[in-house]
Amino acid sequence: MYQANPKRYQHMEYRRTGHSGLLLPALSFGLWHNFGEKTEFSQMQNLIYTAFDHGITHFDLANNYGPQPGAAETNFGRILHQDLKNYRDQLIISTKAGYEMWDGPYGNWGSRKSLLSSLDQSLHRMQLDYVDIFYHHRMDPQTPLEESMLALAQAVKSGKALYIGLSNYDGPTLQRATEILDDLHVPFIINQNRYNLLDRTVEKNELLATGSQLKKGLITFSPLAQGQLTNRYLDGIPQDSRIGNDPRFLNATMLTPQKLAAIQKLNTMATERGITLAEMALKWLLQKPEVTSVLVGSSKPDQIIDNIGVLALDNLTSAELDQIDQIIKPILN
Incomplete structure (x- = not known):
């Protein structure tokens, strides 16, 4: 029987989520990868145990995470039911709906029927009565x-979600959604968007500024750009890498010569500072005042521990931040 580390909360940092009472760990654990049909169940268990034993209380899922879609929720639900059931009140569990999950005309992105049906299916797969945060996964x-906002309100009113989040929205749509949810008295507290050294979309589409102005939390995914901001691809594409083995979301055409040259410069900068490129990329995000939590995923427990170690590193200086921007500027769209 799994017993959680009694000292798990001593070294994790917890941050308030926007203008709400909910605290999230500075690093949260995402199950986008490594929780589908290709991963051994014991490996999944070890990843969840390691995260929770080191103070990561938030586990982020979506109805379509796999492969196959739904597999991550099913596997997490099994781990939760077998091993973590006694810790449910110490866990923040989130899921999302907004991508097609079934054939026919009713699996569309944002209808009331699709969102609420998907939430029911997610709860069934995870063997839960409610999730802590339910997201609309993308604008429709x-x-x-x-x-869409009325469906999210119904999720809270029915007791199937405690808080609401929006994912992959832009600033203007976030503003309109907030006005609707405020009128409905819905506890909308957080946005989830891709954000990293190589992807500054939230800066350009006003999400970052608008979310801060409205006092909404921001949780970021792909902090290492699917492994591009590590030493994984500095000397080519390994066969067992994500590009080499599972190019669904990252393929070789995305790693252009110009991008690789910039990543190599960033790696040199990190090395001169005495840290890894991955640590520098995570620290860049963690010290941003708009960021509540950074979602990390991993295939090995040691990677989780290494990521948590970034919290103890000194912040990047203003000069270092400027140097990073100068390196990245030529390859940003």
């Missing part, structure tokens, strides 16, 4: 924003 131009 085919559905009135009011309809």
Whole structure:
């Protein structure tokens, strides 16, 4: 029987989520990868145990995480039911809906029917009565924003979600969504968006500034750009890498010569500072005042421990931040 480390909260930093009472760990654990059909169940267990034993209380999922879609929720639900059931009140569990999950006309991005049906399915897979945060996974131009927001309100009213989040929104749509949710008295507290040294979309589409102005938390995913901001690809593409083995979300065409040259310069900068490129990329995010939590994923327990170690590193200086921007500037769209 799994017993959690009694000292697990001593070294983790917890941050308030926007203008709410909810605290999230500075590093959260995402199950986007490594929790589908290709991973041994014992390996999944060890990853969850390691994260929780080191103070990571937040586990982030979505209905379509796998492969196959739904597999991550099923596997996490099994671990939760077998090993972590007694710790449920110490866990923050989130899931999302907004990508197609089933055939036919009712699996669309943002309809009331699709969002609420998907939430019910997610709860069933995870063997839960409620999730702590339920996200609309992406904006749906085919559905009135009011309809999607009313569905999120219903999720809270029914007791199936405690808080609401929005994922992959931009600043103007976030503003409109907030006004609707405020009128409905819905506890909308957090945005989830991709953000890293190589991807500054949230800066350009006003999400970062608008979320800060509205006092909404921000949790960021892909902090290491799917492994590009590590030493993984500095000398080519290993066969067992994500590009070499599972190019669904990252493929060789994305790692252009210009990008690789910039990454190599960043790696040199990190080495001169006495840290790794991955540590520098994580620290860059963690010291941003707008960021509540950074989602990390891993295939090995040691990677989780290494990521948590970044919290103890000194912040990057203003001069170092400027140097990073100068290196990255030529390759940003």
